[in-house]
Amino acid sequence: MTALLEAKGLEIHFGGVVAASDVNLQIHEGKNLAIIGPNGAGKTTFLNICTGYLKPSAGQVFFNGKGITRKSPREITRLGVARAFQIPQLFGEHTALENLLIAAAARERRWAPFTRLGQIPERAEMMHLLEMVNCVHVADRPVEELPEGQRKLIDIAVALALKPKLLFMDEPTSGVASSEKFAVLDIVAKALTESKVTSVFVEHDMGIVERFADEVAVWNRGEVLHRGMPDDILSHADVVRDVIGEEI
């Protein structure tokens, strides 16, 4: 199976801290890969390298066979790699629909500071995205007024507005009430399937991993220690002892 994204021999140290040490990982199209590991293991560092926010001291990242290691976050996004952050990166005073229209204008390279949001032609397409994440009813509400679960969904819709092939999500349900986490991720998973987007998500909640991941990769001290099917990985003695047992 050819990899959609491939990391080869990634290295990065911050002073004495090893955040990536010979990281090799292939991400396969159509699968949802969960990344788990204790605090400080290097999970976010991996996302930062793959999305251009950090440059490794050694190693390479390929997307669709093309080297992206030295490209900027914007160039990588244009190639089809989107990212949703732990804290949604939205314009709080703008409505949900306006946030999507801004993303659509940026995608089409039409965005300028005085762009009239009402004149952006992708309105119907963006309303469809809001429908996909069950947020049509809040289309005209400023996102700063919305609960965290809905902000997360709108943030995912903004990422999907960029028409990515691959989406990295850093703790997609952090800050969401535990009673709502599964419902939020159910909607995200459905939207990703409908949009044919492959996902990689960092997660500390093993219930979420069990339910949504097709595969799991385990990080510790900057290294990928294990990779496999959720059932095998989550019951693996070393993972239970070193990762799950630590209440990550």
Ligand SMILES: Nc1ncnc2c1ncn2[C@@H]1O[C@H](COP(=O)(O)OP(=O)(O)OP(=O)(O)O)[C@@H](O)[C@H]1O
């Ligand atoms: N820009 C940076 N400058 C200095 N140290 C950094 C930087 N980014 C990450 N680190 C360090 O590298 C290590 C790995 O950090 P990283 O954020 O990747 O871990 P993580 O597995 O995502 O942790 P968490 O689960 O707590 O978010 C940590 O010790 C962190 O403090």
